[in-house]
Amino acid sequence: MVLDLILFRRRLVGTLWLWKVVATMKDTLRQLLREALARCYQNGSLVSGEVPAEIMVEVPANPDHGDFATNLALILAKKEKSAPRKVAEALMRALSREEDIFTRVEIAGPGFINFFLTPRCWYGVLDEIAEQGRGFGRQGFGAGTRVQVEFVSANPTGPLHIGHGRGAATGDALASLLAACGYQVEREYYINDAGNQMQTLGRSILLRCRELLGETVEFPGDCYQGEYIRDLAQEVLSEKGEQLLKAPEEETVPFLTDFGGSRILAGIAADLEDFGVRFDNWYSERSLYERGEIQKGIDYLREKGFAYEKDEALWFESTRFGDDKDRVMLRSNGVTTYFASDVAYHKEKFERGFDLVIDIWGADHHGYIPRMKAVVAALGRDKEALQVVLVQLVNLLRGGAPAAMSTRSGEFVTLREVMDEVGTDACRYYFLSRHSDSKLDFDLELAKEQSANNPVYYVQYAHARICSIKRKASEEGMEQPSRDAVDFSALGLPEELTLTKLLAQFPEVVAAAGRAFEPHRLTAYLQELATQFHAYYNRHRVVGEDVKTTSARLYLVNCIQTVIASALSILGISAPEKM
RNA sequence: GCGCCAGUAGCUCAGAUGGAUAGAGCAACGGACUUCUAAUCCGUAGGCCGGGGGUUCGAGUCCCUCCUGGCGUGCCA
Structure with a gap:
């Protein structure tokens, strides 16, 4: 020893x-x-x-x-x-x-x-970075653990809004972060394509179809008000013609539900793709019904003795596992609850072999945590095998005035609009620069106005500057030095030591962020690293007459670039070579 | 009523497991480009960490209590 x-x-x-x-x-x-x-x-x-x-x-x-x-x-x-x-x-x-x-x-x-x-102790880390490249900072503590991150999971009843964007950025970055910690990660989107919200979608389209055909209809307040419903109505009419409405409603509504749902879902997928988010699985709630999984979930709890009937309904005895109230799975009218779907879904998640399941939820669902943890316990799992990361709702402002965000009212600003106005990098960075469980004011005017001043550009600029330095060095005939060609004694400046120490901290930052499920710690780190680099840049020249110094500084600066690019990539933000 | 989350600089927010003089970005003010990108830098100013108790060598951090705000508390999703 x-x-x-x-x-x-x-x-x-x-x-x-x-x-x-x-x-x-x-x-x-x-x-x-x-x-x-x-x-x-x-x-x-x-x-x-x-x-x-x-x-x-x-x-x-x-x-x-x-x-x-x-x-x-x-x-x-x-x-x-x-x-x-x-x-x-x-x-x-x-x-x-x-x-x-x-x-x-x-x-x-x-x-x-x-x-x-001693400084020599510290400069060794540069060799490590040069050797490992993007691998530097990666952790091994997650190795052998299969984890699923489920996020966004918005109903396909309307386009994604800004709040979904925050969930998307958080979930995606968390998944990448966990991968960087050695976990085997899958990203999943749960499609809530069952239940009466979908029915409402079909009904909303039907009513708009009638309207388009000249009928005077009263459009109920509980239907989806958005303009996109009219577009869908227009689309389905031009595809199917007026014949469509001749069929009885019992046939038309389900058809329109499917039609609208699949179109909207395709739109959601496209938005997420452009936002830089790719899912490994799109998991349909309806498929749970079709395969009888809902019933299996209920049967399982019944067989275990965790379910009972009362008032003609079937209840899960979640109080047995720490919930403050038992929960209905099967209503007295014979219809299963949303919760029953969640039981089946989470049961199925664990059956797929995940050791750790992370759900990213809007904070307004926080009251569901105890009952879902109860389900996990009833499944015979450690409650900790389910982790819920809460994302506070985004308070959307437009020029300081609150903008409504209800899908139903139709007065929302879509993620697509924000992406187009603000840019995906800035948007993602903005979301990821705060703890997900704290409220966020997102003022569109301000975000647009600030875009040149946005912290994301500050960090990206540091990266671009380093690329520029390397281009310059190359023009001067100075190639990137190899490991053995660098004399660390040439790095005598306090700024150089400070930067090196910061780089050495990166692995710990990744580990801490990964353990806490808090990707936002990386943005804080990036900010600090960029600050130190910009200060160094403004005070000292990398490419100079002295070959020994130039070489050592190029080596250092290259390491900074590697770490910035690495951290940005975990966050799903690009690292441009020119700006 | 009960539960969860929050309250830190004018604004928006960081501050894992309790550590030494509480940080950053905006906004304000004053400076720096014949240089590898001024989307940058340097400097100034800004605070009873919501209030009050407690735990201890030490509390923004832990406990209690109160105040304020958001959310939740359905046989809704």
């Missing part, structure tokens, strides 16, 4: 071959501290014998506090019945000095121990 560590350190310093420098350094420091602590107990400078299960090593927010810091002395002080700084001193005296690693170790504040690493 100790031998491994020594060998590791030698390799670390000797070859500068660093692997995930931040995470690994933390482990190394933890081990050194553990050794120091043991030594303290041996020589009696500390007496409590307390050994924390895990020693905390962190990257301080303030660079003056070193590259890494530990609160170990603060934790021990109480058991030691001694002042934290005294404990820290004992630890520090016992700490073996690795001069190749540390430039300085100090006690600060209430008793933190701060570690300052």
Whole structure:
């Protein structure tokens, strides 16, 4: 164990071959501290014998506090019945000095121990990036786990609106993020093509057809009001002719439901495609009925004894699994509920072999979480196997004034319109720059107006600038240096070290974002990286007369480009070479 | 009534597992282009982290309570 560590350190310093420098350094420091602590107990400078299960090593927010810091002395002080700084001193005296690693170790504040690493320690990460390219930062902790991310899943009763766009961006980025963490990921869209909303769609089209044929009809408020219904009516009439309406309504409405539903769904698919979202599966709710899955779901719960009849309805005893109320699956009128579909659907998801199922829902459905978790538990699964990520509704504004978003009222702004006005990159970045579970004001006028000032361009611009530098270097006859041709001692600027440390953090950012299911952490990281790069760019020239310096800087800058492109690609945002 | 989410700079929001002097982007003000892209940079200013208690070496973060806002609380989807 100790031998491994020594060998590791030698390799670390000797070859500068660093692997995930931040995470690994933390482990190394933890081990050194553990050794120091043991030594303290041996020589009696500390007496409590307390050994924390895990020693905390962190990257301080303030660079003056070193590259890494530990609160170990603060934790021990109480058991030691001694002042934290005294404990820290004992630890520090016992700490073996690795001069190749540390430039300085100090006690600060209430008793933190701060570690300052040699620049050479850090620059090794550049080789890692150069070697792994887009693979740098990828994690392995998801390996062997099959995960499904289900998102958007809007009824095919009208076009997607801006709120769906947020769900689409979040779900898609989360799926990519999890893939980057090693998970085997599938994206799925659940088509709610059963139930009375679809009937309403068919009825709405029928009424518009009659209108088009000159009939005076009263168009009910609960029908879909949007202009697209008229378009569909027009379309079906020109295809089928007036004959269509001669048939009895019981035949016409289902036909129109299918007709409208499939057209609308095709439109949705096209919108999502242009938004950069591709699903592995489009899963039809109606197919659950057709294959008898709904009945199987109900039967399953009944056989397990988790269902009972009351008031002529069939209930799932979800309270047994933590829900605050039992839920109806089969209504007294003989019609199954939406919930029954969800039981069957989720049962089927797990039967398909997913270890983890993630549902992305609008936050207005948050009340459904306990009952769906109850279903998962009733299926004999760990409740944690279902994770629900909530996306708060988008508050759509137009010039500061609220714009209605109800599909039924027809007064909505479609995702298509927003994409055309704002651009998909800006739109996606905007959605992904905030925690999905916090409300979002999306002012169309502002989004358009700000487009030149949008953070997404700031990040993309950094990428484009690096491409430009590389073009310039190429023109000057400087090719991208190979690993061995780079002398890191040429990277003497504080900005260069700062940038390198930021790059070294990328794997941890990916891991943290993946574990928390929070892709928005990547935008925060990108912002920071771009900021540091732009500052560097404005102060120093990469391509200069000095070959050694130029070469080292090109190497660094190329790594920055790799990481920016990599992070943007996870978010589904393009990394342009020119702007 | 009960439940979930939120309340951080003028505005929009970041702040995982409790850490040191709470950050960024807009907006405001003053500066920097004969240079690899000024979609950039540098500087200034801006805060009882909704209020009040508590837990401890330490709280924006955890607990309690109150206030405010959004959502949910169907044999709707």
